[in-house]
Amino acid sequence: MVDSNIKKVLLLGSGALKIGEAGEFDYSGSQALKALREEGIKSVLINPNIATVQTSEGVADQIYFLPVTPYFVEKVIEKERPQGILLAFGGQTALNCGVELYKSGVLEKYGVKVLGTPVQAIIDTEDRELFVEKLDEIDVKTIKSQACENIEDARKAAKELGYPVIIRAAYALGGLGSGFCDNEEELDRIAEKAFAFSPQVLVEKSLKGWKEIEYEVVRDRYDNCITVCNMENFDPLGIHTGESIVIAPSQTLTNSEYHKLRALSIKIIRHIGIVGECNVQYAFDPQSEDYRVIEVNARLSRSSALASKATGYPLAFVAAKLGLGYGLFELKNSVTKTTSAFFEPALDYVVCKIPRWDLGKFRGVDRELGSSMKSVGEVMAIGRTFEEAIQKGLRMIGQGMHGFIENKELVIEDIDRALKEPTDKRIFIIAKAMAQGYTIDQIHDLTKIDKWFLQKLKNICDIDNRLHQCANINVLEADLLREAKIYGFTDFQVARALGMEKEMDIEDATLAVRAKRKQMGILPVVKQIDTLAAEYPAQTNYLYLTYSGVAHDITFESDKRSIVVLGSGAYRIGSSVEFDWCGVQALNTIRKEGYRSVMINYNPETVSTDYDMCDRLYFDELTFERVMDILDLECPKGVVVSTGGQIPNNLAMKLDAQRVPILGTQAKYIDNAEDRDKFSAMLDRIGVDQPEWSALTSMEDVQVFIDRVGFPVLVRPSYVLSGAAMNVCSNQDELERFLKLAANVSKKHPVVISKFMQNTKEVEMDAVARNGEIIAYAISEHIEFAGVHSGDATIQFPAQKLYVETVRRIKKISAQIAKELNISGPFNIQYLARDNEIKVIECNLRASRSFPFVSKVLKINLIELATKVMLGLPVEKPHKSFFDFDYVGIKASQFSFNRLQKADPVLGVDMSSTGEVGCLGDDVNTALLKAMLSVGHRIPKKSILLSTGTAKDKAAMLDAARTLIEHGYELYATGGTSRYLTENGIENTTVYWPSQEGQHPQALELLHQHKIDMVVNIPKDLTAGELTNGYKIRRASVDLNVPLITNSRLAAAFIHAFCTVKVEDLAIKSWSEYK
Secondary structure (H helix, E strand, C coil): CCCCCHHHHHHHHCCCECCCCHHHHHHHHHHHHHHHHHHHCEEEECCCCCCCCCCCCCCCCCCCCCCCCCCHHHHHHHHHCCCHHHCCCHHHHHHHHHHHHHHHHHHHHCCCCHHHCCCHHHHHHHHHHHHHHHHCCCCEECEEEECCCHHHHHHHHHHHHHCCCEEECCCCCHHHCCEEECCCCHHHHCCCCCCCCCEEEEECCCCCCEEEEEEEEEECCCCEEEEEEEEEEECCCCHHHHHEEEEEECCCCCCHHHHHHHHHHHHHHHHHHEEEEEEEEEEEECCCEEEEEEEEEECCCCHHHHHHHHHCCCHHHHHHHHHHHHHHHHHHHHCCCCCCCCCECCCCCCCCCCCCCHHHHCCCCCCCCCCCCCCCEEEEEEECCHHHHHHHHHHHHCCCCCCCCCCCCCCCCCHHHHHCCECCCCCHHHHHHCCCCHHHHHHHHCCCCCCCHHHHHHHHHHHHHHHHHHHHHHHCCCCHHHHHCCCCCHHHHHHHHHHHCCCCCCCHHHHHHHHHHHHHHCEEEEEEEECCCCCCCCCCCEEEEECCCCCCCCCCCCCCCEEECCCCCEEEEECCHHHHHHHHHHHHHHHHCCCCCEEEEECCCCCCCCCCCCEEEEEECCHHHHHHHHHHHHHHCEEEECCCHHHHHHHHHHHHCCCCCECCHHHHHHHHHHHHHHHHHHHHCCCCHHHHHHHCHHHHHHHHHHHHHHHCEEEEEECCCCCCCCEECHHHHHHHHHHCCCCCCCCCCCCCECCCCCCCEEEEEEEECCCCEEEEEEEEEEEECCCCCCCCCCCEEECCCCCHHHHHHHHHHHHHHHHHHCCCCEEEEEEECCCCCCEEEEEEECCCCHHHHHHHCCCCCHHHHHHHHHHCCCCCCCCCCHHHCCCCEEEEEEECHHEEHHHHHHHHHHHCCCCCEEEEECCCHHHHHHHHHHCCCCCCCCCCCCEEECHHHHHCCCCHHHHHHHCCCEEEEEHHHHHHHCCCCCEEEEECCCCCCCCCCCCHHHHHCCCCCEECEEEEEEEHHHHHHHHHHHHHHHHCCCCEECCHHHHHHHHHHHHCHHHHHHHCCCCCCCC
């Protein structure tokens, strides 16, 4: 029975995307809002993440772009008066906030009912001690741990538990001071380090090397339970499940093991009293069939998004309905449309999830994987064999790999050690070990990865060896080629294995293999994800391609009504949920205009890969080969490459060469904007200014250029994928160091060096054009000066501090560029502006990261406009008055440095933020304050530590420092900053750098004693000494959870905002109230 008193429900989102809490909550929240809408219940959403699909029109009834914190949520409850609240759809952020509101009595005060899992059950699963007690009541085994106050106790505990043990410092974030010990000697060493961080240390029995298994379980209020999916980790216990390759359904459990753990999962969630969905994680020892429960998450998690996509069972949707009071037997499975939601899915395929790391973007980061998560995104591959799925997945991550083998040679000194200590490259080290003749047993002993998986990987190597023995493509047998394709080999891998690179360009070789394959009739078939293993007909167009099969599961109309949209692939730093929003908006528009919408994407966290977002979803690779396989079958009217970020954009030229109809701007113009040389030449031709640059092929040329323009310069190697991308070099020493890193400068790989402009504003123009004429545009301005990547910068829209003249010129130049490149569809141009000089940095002929932000602030959906233009439909130009409004939007960036041990939290020209928020306000200060609070900054209570870099930065911070003193703050400052403040009559206390030993007060000590509420640390330059002192302070503030700002312009703006505006005075207004 559904509770009929509930007319309005509040849903808490998860805020900005961060490591450990990313796009999967956009997906689960969107599903829940869909379920509420279907029931006719009004929904209110609080989520400051403006780039998500759930914060778009038509998803929730009211949207508040506010921080998900108890203070703001209470204000919204007071205003909106909802009857119910959903806490399980916004990750840990929403859960913690909900528990706090429950404990403080706010929910009771306003009569708000928690829908779904009761709060007490959430607390029972979150609190370690309560959780163990609860499971002891039903005799379920958990991992035993003992809390110790000193080294003596720790030794005793370890003896009782038996070695090996794991030691964790209690109350320490991100696994600080934890480690594995095999004997007492190691215990003493690690325990000493742990006690340095924390008064209490937990000693646990180590189960390192056991398997990690997970079950997704659903329960309704009538106590009906089903398990939807079970998964197992490729890596053994000891690596966070978000860091491991995951296989679903589990492959190495026997039938009895599977049923034993399934029965336990149901017993556990019945006892805890979950309503909706949760996951149970086990450690399992295959030798003794012994198990331990690791944890239960009483909310939708990362793995529930994966389970939904892997089985086609929409967990979040069902969980929301169960929270409203339905029983499982009353719901239809909205994917199959015929069976009830009470059936357990059965899979006739294997799914493989692989994480994507971007550790290369961070200076000094620790690459070893462990119990703390570091990955920024993930992919999901579907295949009929494990080999096919894993090879597909390794290509999808987008780290320049072509599968399990036939990759660039990895250089590794000590293979044994590399196998023992897991890093983000371990799977490729296994391939290398196999090539060098390691046996499966040897690899198993070093990695503890199940032999079943290793045997399958060995199969891939065996086929590769057979291909190598083949003299050339003409004697390649059809059987061997077919077998290679079944095992997930691409045409590229086959060409490389046959040694065709020696005779021709690898791209031509790949096309030759493709032609040969088609001539032999070796083609992939399209299969439906059939949630009940063909017992009932599935209705969904949820598809994947495989070579293990004989017939297609669907019929192709070939009526030229299909429009294919290429998705954005794995989330990574620089391309995440913003492009998913763009893709979904394009799909919606295509459907609305009566075309058949087709999506190709493989990211399980996204809304674009949801079963009802488009008419056909290909959950498959975005490689040239696979996209061509699909286009050969679909014969579409056109393909959209401009809404999925860089991946589809890079395919434009290759697809065009195969005569694929690309919608919008033509491929040759895309190339003209992407290719640095061609673009620059075009700007010179139309008389538009740009920073002085040069593409150089030798160190001598580099020197000549530098002597002419002087330091600092911006250096970027061309065509380096996901490697060291760009750097600003401010002296000779740095330049030489970076160029050694950046690859050998050569004729084939020139470096582009340009004059780096300091103290210059950066301005962006996002726009839509039709046949070279601009229809709609948005001009936004960065708060920071140029030199901070636009993805990391804080952006204000509309621009607040630009001369009218500057704006007029920017419009004029943009119009010239649009006309010259004959743009149809979305594009973005970045400008530098100083006084009245304007220079163009770059132009992207695709939607940019800021499209969702400017579309929502403007209230004009730029992607909808762009899609109509690309479809060739008539579009009206919005009236001029549309671009003039009385409020401000601020986009702020979310950083996840606390997860990236040892990385230096400093901003530069290479992007390092993992997500963003966008908040609206009646003026800059209110919008900025909401945005900064949304990304985890706190308003300091009393004391602030300043160390403000160069003379220019010191001057820029002077007014802010005065404001702080006037508002009763205490200032601490390091050497030079302290002198400067004193000379200017500003009271402060001098503190000493870590290198000034023996002098007090020490900056680090003050941080450790929690005497500082905010740190402003602006690096002067990148010399080694500056980096070590500043680095220690920056890193300590991140590790000790003290808000840190490393840019003077942003620091001054934030200080000004919290000194002039009180949090109590912030207006609580929904998106629709800003007019």
